[in-house]
Amino acid sequence: MNSVLPSPRFPDLNGFPDTTAFRVEPKLEPLDEDLESPPGMFTPGSSARNRNPGFDLNANADGVASVGTSSGVSKGAAAPEASNVLSEFNRISEIFNSAFTSGGCEEEESVMEEEERNELALAIVAVPEEQAIVPKKIKYPPRSNELVRVTNLTEEDEQYYREIVRRARMIFDSLSVSAVVDDDRNIAGGTFDRKTRGDTKAAGLMRECGLWLNRDKRIVGAIPGIEIGDVFFFRMELCVLGLHGQVQAGIDYLPSNRSSNGEPVATSVIVSGGYEDDEDSGYVITYTGHGGQDKNGKQCAHQKLEGGNLALERSMHYEVEVRVIRGFRYSGANSGKIYVYDGLYKVVDTWFDVGKSGFGVYKFKLVRMENQPEMGSTILKMAQMLKTKPLDVRPRGYLCLDLSGKKETMPVLLFNDIDNDQDPLHHQYLVSTVIPKYVFQVGSHSGCECISGCSFDCLCILKNGGEFPYDNKGMLIKGKPLVFECGPQCRCPPTCRNRVSQKGVRSRFEVFRSRETGWGVRSLDLIQAGAFICEYAGVVLTRDQAQVISMVGDTLVYPSRFAERWAEWGELSQIYSDYVRPSYPAIPPLDFAMDVSSLRNVACYISHSNSPNVFAQFVLFDHNNVMFPRTMLFAMENIPPLRELSLDYGVAEEWTAKLAICN
Missing domain, CATH: 2.170.270.10 (SET domain)
Known part of the structure; x- marks a missing residue:
């Protein structure tokens, strides 16, 4: 795999507001229902940590580093110890620190970094300080700041990365099934009386063993080894594979406080009808931005051009493609929902409008890029x-x-x-x-x-x-x-x-x-x-x-x-x-x-x-x-x-x- 070649950064925009520090209100989608996260997977109650936002972004004309591959070097390049675009098994940064809402709207939530406040919609009950048990926190390398696009894969490369993804998914699926069975056996033996979610337990074990994929670089565009039409039963699996790095937020993006020029860039979105103003006709999507919703998913305040909203607007400005994953209700899934990868879209327009609830919302028009296989949602x-x-x-x-x-x-x-x-x-x-x-x-x-x-x-x-x-x-x-x-x-x-x-x-x-x-x-x-x-x-x-x-x-x-x-x-x-x-x-x-x-x-x-x-x-x-x-x-x-x-x-x-x- 060739090395990432440096090129000019994003141009600065005159008069553009400083977004180095901003209120992050991710567009929340309905969470996979069922049970709770495993101990040690996510640690509630911790505060956001400061990170150095400065780094060098090696970019091409649209702000993303392009990486080409050739047959014969891909396998060696994918070795964990090598400096390369894709690492098969890299540890991921801690992606969650809980956020307690103090009122009706998301506007009341505390200011946190994007990766540390992917809120899980679980029943969290405050415990008196003298009764609280603080689990030991594990430090993980932070998620990469570097944006890359992988291009020119040979057929051999595609088969190789497909096999890597396939084996990672088998581990995830096997762990998800065995985790539930272990709980059943413990309950039957009287040694355990509470079930854990198999998917979150599987993701936690894989993270501890450094088996999360595509964490050393933030990939813009297609993920090697993941095909259009692939179906996933859990949101956590999207995180494990690097297809969508947010546990619940609908917009995954590089935040402005980690960008070299102070501007965020969106990499993927999940479309599952979480917002009442969303419109989806397949090849064209009217996607509603995040923010301003209460705990019941109703719009209760005006949205702001910040966080994921700003990232989608910047992706439109620089013509950076985003991955689209659609969520569907499915009776055979443990969570009642499945997710299908539908390919790459371009953000072609954005505007501020009055939503159905009477509050101002940001809308984004996404159009599917040409010359891609048929959408998985259409086949379903x-x-x-x-x-x-x-x-x-x-x-x-x-x-x-x-x-x-x-x-x-x-x-x-x-x-x-x-x-x-x-x-x-x-x-x-x-x-x-x-x-x-x-x-x-x-x-x-x-x-x-x-x-x-x-x-x-x-x-x-x-x-x-x-x-x-x-x-x-x-x-x-x-x-x-x-x-x-x-x-x-x-x-x-x-x-x-x-x-x-x-x-x-x-x-x-x-x-x-x-x-x-x-x-x-x-x-x-x-x-x-x-x-x-x-x-x-x-x-x-x-x-x-x-x-x-x-x-x-x-x-x-x-x-x-x-x-x-x-x-x-x-x-x-x-x-x-x-x-x-x-x-x-x-x-x-x-x-x-x-x-x-x-x-x-x-x-x-x-x-x-x-x-x-x-x-x-x-x-x-x-x-x-x-x-x-x-x-x-x-x-x-x-x-x-x-x-x-x-x-x-x-x-x-x-x-x-x-x-x-x-x-």
Whole structure:
């Protein structure tokens, strides 16, 4: 990666008011609801600290340093110890010191620095001084003052940074799930009686271990490794990745008291309907500035041209692009909301107007920049319509509205608008793997006696090492060589927490024809990381049977060849120094194949990838023969609607080319 080259600073504006010290009133968005921040994550009650506002801003004509990359140097440049634009894992500055409002409006709030007063809308109750326990504060390096724009990434660079982001997100998702499960276990054991928010606990642990991304530079424009359409379930994840550095404020910006010329610059905004005067038509947004709202979100005072408002105005003046993230209500999210990255916008106009409540508000017109992929929010809306009226959205291209013939709990659509290939219609749909009868006669298969639901000391949970494999929402906590679920011999009800993969698909899938991968699979629903997708179904063949079938040229699927991506889900060695890869329950090398030449299900059309978003997890529930587990598929990351599913078949190059099912 090339070094940052110096160029002229922002020009000074004659007569422009001094904004070195200003009242920061961030545009607050509705906070992710639920519980509280983990101890040590944010420290209420501390005062703002003074920092040296002076620094050198290496800038180009629009005030932002541009950095180009070339293949072959990106990997070395991203090393944590190197001086470079992007650091994979850097500690972040302390981004929160609480602010107590003394009255109805935000105008009554105390003066604080931008990063130290990102107010969390939580129920904070004052404690008498003699009862207060002041937690030990951890010092973190401050967030960088330097603005840069990353340009000219090669395809290799993009894949590299995508992998960095993917692994950081897996750590965050795994920690979020395991944190909630740990609380459940502590509560059940009587050692803890209060839950913490999984997302804030995950963010706190990652920050302590220096795993927050893109903190050594403030990136203007696109973040390497984050794609338009990426979906996030928590605001804290945006902070961890550096996409939006504010916990609750809707405008993220470099404040004037840290800018080399005393002027703020906005880098990203969140649009989620937090202000009554906002208007969003997709490509054009009328965005209302911050300030003047009471605790109920009602405008109660005039806004001022300062803080984030001034930053957006300055971004317009210097034609600096801003990232736009949209927030949506979503019933499947823990917080009731999801966030989708929709790309880059330019601030083209600003004016002061009388809002709906009769108070003066600043408005900003944001227009989406050209030559970008389709907005993620548009795809979300399209997928929602496809679930109810697919033929109204796509009158041509559907070959079948349920490839499974109503065998699955959700319909499987078949779509091809490229050619005349109808191959999936020529195969019988198979819901679950056909296993030889003799497999069920090997070993005793005794079930648990849990009438109302399994507990930590139940027989099936003890088979899993005394741990539940799933959380209360059915998310896989961490990958293992083998997972034991409750089965037909168990007395627990169908609603038992330990019955996940045997319930069938939960999302609406679409088998579609692609010019790049042949036949592929995508979902019409948003799939959360760790969620069950479906079983990889086929007819089980022994080694001798597989040799006979392969002699006539038919391609077989070998579960033993699937890459062990399950080990990456829940891999927390960068968080815990004593982390050990799960090795229990152990299983012998699998020595069987699956024939999918005539009987198959939707999973058989998932394409191969070396950087997959789906992984295979072996599961047993209806028999006890560990040599013949079922191959269940789980989401490795959040998978937005209409994004293709991919699986690492773990096969050699010559065998991958023969995977005729998908290609």
